Amino acid sequence: MKVLGITTQQEVYIGSRDRNFRINEFLIISDEAQGDLIGEIVEAKTFNRFIPLDMGGDFIDGSVIESLKVMGYDVSNETIYIGKLRLLKEAQYPVLTGSEVRIPKFEEVEKLLISTEPSRGLVLGVIKNTDDLTLNMDEKYLNLCKTFDEGEYFKQKDVPFILDYKSMHEYPHIGVFGGSGSGKSFGLRVVLEEIMQKQVPTVVLDPHYEMDFSVKSPAGADIDYGESFKCLQVGVDVGIKFEELSVGDIKNLLNTSSPLTDSMNNTVDILFVRGSNYYSFFNKLQNLMEAQEVGSVEKIEEKIFYAETKEDEEKWTDRKNLYQKYNATCPNQSVRGILWRLVKLFNEGIFNRDITELVDGLKVGKLIVIQGSTRIIQVFATYLLNKLYYQRREYRESVYRNEREDFFPPFIIVTDEAHNFAPKGFETPSKSILREIAQEGRKYGVFLILATQRPTLLDETITAQLNTKFIFRTVRASDIDTIREETDIATDEAKRLPYLTTGDVFISSAKAGRTSYVRIRASHTQTPHKENPFDELALIKSRDNEDFLKYISEFMPISTAVDSLDIIKSIYERHSVSYTIDQFNLKLKELEKNGLIEVEETFLGAQYKLKKN
């Protein structure tokens, strides 16, 4: 392998007669003047005599062809492999043409490729095309993971990719970008498995109900995550304690239910009293609304006068007071709107629980998965993240002040569909807290892992704070542009983004100052949605058919014209399963079509029989 053509300090062409180049493999140029220079292949081509070299287009120029000839290559008759090698560190001078190129030894690239020990980092996969480098690789880096491809598991044969999560302290926050089906959720699962192994307290917002780690995959038979995570459903296991809400919180919550008008905001300011419980706020709104509907103090007094019971009298007196106090400042429309939003939240069960179980889990280093519909998670997350972030902040600040507050651990927040929580261009309640954490979280040990299919729709301030970025296959041009702006990904790599294989990813790290090309390892667990819905359909159908066959076997042969009604009755009595005549006949036809029974046409119509075998 030799350096060809006119060279620069950043990039050179190299050629070989017998070795094909692979994208992102590492090679060393032995430059006589400058010593060893390490580079990475960013483009590779093969030429042979059927495709003359001068058709190379803009990939190679005339100087490359000329130097191939000078070095003794027969450009019109031989197969020649050519690669573009980008130096990892700019050379002092342009590289010497004709320099020898060789495969590095592991220790020559170890520092470049491996950022920390496996025990101190997250083993996320393997660095692609590095199998040549593993020849004398340290034992501690061997057999750390498996990869999964086309239904088969493979032993690790490349250098492992280990993410130094502790460096988040300096380079906080991770972004995970990729189009649908690119391997983003799978990648997130692997990251979370590793986080669980390190027992880092983590909150995962999971509107898709997919982050469950109880089902093992063949690659994780000996690892059990059962005790390391907990799924909690909003409104069932976790919720918001109404008494703890500030006026800001309640406005945020009502707003997520449906946006509040200025007048509604104002009305909440006037009516809400911190520390009151749900029912007292509800009653206040309800009573004021009813008083407003009566219309005037005189009319309410009439109601008091004609009240039939003491209770009624008190109720209307109360309403009169509210009316007198608030009618002028709180329009009926706004009171009504707030009440409607409040009841909607209440009906979702969000005020039924608190976050004690969640906080207890975090304190022992668990991964807490919050499940619920996208909307309810948005409502809850705003409250939750504010609460957790300020608790952690308060704890850290008390440490600075040498005071003793109860320990509250550092933690990570993970969410898919992050553009819904922090959209570009308009304000949402969850966005302000995420933005604050993106900018200030590092100081207090609160970190974000945000995944999205649409980086272009994610708030720019937040995107700019994501120091490590995982970029899976991305096809949309606008998203590729955003990725190019927001990462150090090179033009050559950006061009490859639409063609990346599912599960392959560019990991661009501010700490390393470079991008690695990685295959995400096989996950130890499986998503609960793994079953193909069409297989599920077939399975249910065949179970259904088997059951039906069991019910009818003893009545065979069956003449539909005479027997159906009696058999349907018997099946109902014995098995409590009911069929209409049409359903029963259709089921018989289906069984016959699937070859489970036989049919014969008789003068009485169709007669079904068990199959002879």
Ligand SMILES: Nc1ncnc2c1ncn2[C@@H]1O[C@H](COP(=O)(O)OP(=O)(O)OP(=O)(O)O)[C@@H](O)[C@H]1O
């Ligand atoms: N690293 C990998 N190794 C093996 N298989 C993978 C890998 N990554 C993804 N897959 C498989 O590819 C499929 C799609 O992956 P995944 O569900 O993660 O896509 P996605 O990008 O999250 O899509 P969406 O955003 O639509 O959910 C899954 O069936 C998964 O099993």
